[in-house]
Amino acid sequence: MKILLFGARGRLGQELLRTLAPLGETIASAREGDLPAGVSPANWRPADLCAPEEIRAVVAAARPDVIVNAAAYTAVEAAEREPQLARAVNAIAPGVLADAAVEIGAGLVHYSTDYVFDGRGDRPWREEDPVGPLNEYGRSKLAGEQAIRHSGAGHLILRTSWLYAVAGQSFAKKMLELATHEREITMVSDQIGAPTSVRFLAEATAQLLAQSAGDTSALFASRGGTLHVACAGETSWFAFAEEIFLQVKQLGLPLASPLLRSVRSDDRPGALPRPLNSRLDTTRLRDRFGVAPPFWDVEFRALFPSLFARYELEMREANNSAQASLR
Numbered sequence: 001m002k003i004l005l006f007g008a009r010g011r012l013g014q015e016l017l018r019t020l021a022p023l024g025e026t027i028a029s030a031r032e033g034d035l036p037a038g039v040s041p042a043n044w045r046p047a048d049l050c051a052p053e054e055i056r057a058v059v060a061a062a063r064p065d066v067i068v069n070a071a072a073y074t075a076v077e078a079a080e081r082e083p084q085l086a087r088a089v090n091a092i093a094p095g096v097l098a099d100a101a102v103e104i105g106a107g108l109v110h111y112s113t114d115y116v117f118d119g120r121g122d123r124p125w126r127e128e129d130p131v132g133p134l135n136e137y138g139r140s141k142l143a144g145e146q147a148i149r150h151s152g153a154g155h156l157i158l159r160t161s162w163l164y165a166v167a168g169q170s171f172a173k174k175m176l177e178l179a180t181h182e183r184e185i186t187m188v189s190d191q192i193g194a195p196t197s198v199r200f201l202a203e204a205t206a207q208l209l210a211q212s213a214g215d216t217s218a219l220f221a222s223r224g225g226t227l228h229v230a231c232a233g234e235t236s237w238f239a240f241a242e243e244i245f246l247q248v249k250q251l252g253l254p255l256a257s258p259l260l261r262s263v264r265s266d267d268r269p270g271a272l273p274r275p276l277n278s279r280l281d282t283t284r285l286r287d288r289f290g291v292a293p294p295f296w297d298v299e300f301r302a303l304f305p306s307l308f309a310r311y312e313l314e315m316r317e318a319n320n321s322a323q324a325s326l327r
């Protein structure tokens, strides 16, 4: 299988480079710049997703069997200030990718988010439930979904929630950073969802594609569409923060635990509206593809030692470069 991966420098993209490798050849794309880790110059096609002609040229040159789009504008708060950029990357580019996929008969795997929902109710959202995004990021991601469906391309839109990786920015890393200089951290306790690791999401993506036995058109025609892919179980941001510092304590890691205080979203006037209920129902993932997500806390505990080691390394590197600039 020939795979064209967009967003190869992102958190999910980096993990996909690893999990997609056994399926065949992966051509990697990201914005112009350093080669993404693990990519050879022969398999590298830079493109800016804000430039439709660059997208079309890369797809036409690579002629993949399947396009996997892990690129996105993911700065949720900043999207309110630059909605046009968010829409260019999250709404227009997926439509251009989908049209380009139709032209060469390729399938498209794309990622979306729990933020397409308005967060009402307390049962997990099913794929066919009505959408109603609360902020610009959610609106731009929903428009991307709609453009793909409208294109007629064979596709899988994988909606996920509360994504984190060992490397790069994440809620867990933010908590660790805050704990180095704050004695008290306040966190909302009424936004409920499931932290999902890029490891699981990237492995699930590879498992889904592997079921095509090389014919993604047939797979997407029979079992394609929208699919929720998130870890099992649920928690709140407050309880997730508690779990992070419980791990710090149980592993005897060198970081003082702060005092955690819970607040309700209503108690934060002016905060960006986010869905209260971000639970995603993953029954379709199990029924159609036989993929059973791990529980979020089991997955998080398995990854936390590596995440903490990475955090310490990044802190040391930041300190070293700060000292070097003082010299």
Ligand SMILES: NC(=O)c1ccc[n+]([C@@H]2O[C@H](COP(=O)([O-])OP(=O)(O)OC[C@H]3O[C@@H](n4cnc5c(N)ncnc54)[C@H](OP(=O)(O)O)[C@@H]3O)[C@@H](O)[C@H]2O)c1
Residues within 6 Å of the ligand: 007, 008, 009, 010, 011, 012, 013, 030, 031, 047, 048, 049, 050, 070, 071, 072, 073, 074, 089, 111, 112, 113, 114, 141, 159, 160, 161, 162, 163, 164, 168
């Ligand atoms: N993070 C979450 O909690 C969450 C939750 C639900 C769903 N999702 C979805 O999951 C997917 C993967 O997210 P992630 O966390 O891996 O995101 P990420 O780490 O922010 O990576 C996104 C990548 O997109 C690239 N990108 C942005 N604008 C681009 C442009 N104009 N041209 C080319 N590349 C561009 C970025 O490139 P640079 O490295 O050059 O900036 C970055 O590498 C996204 O579709 C996201 O919407 C995320």
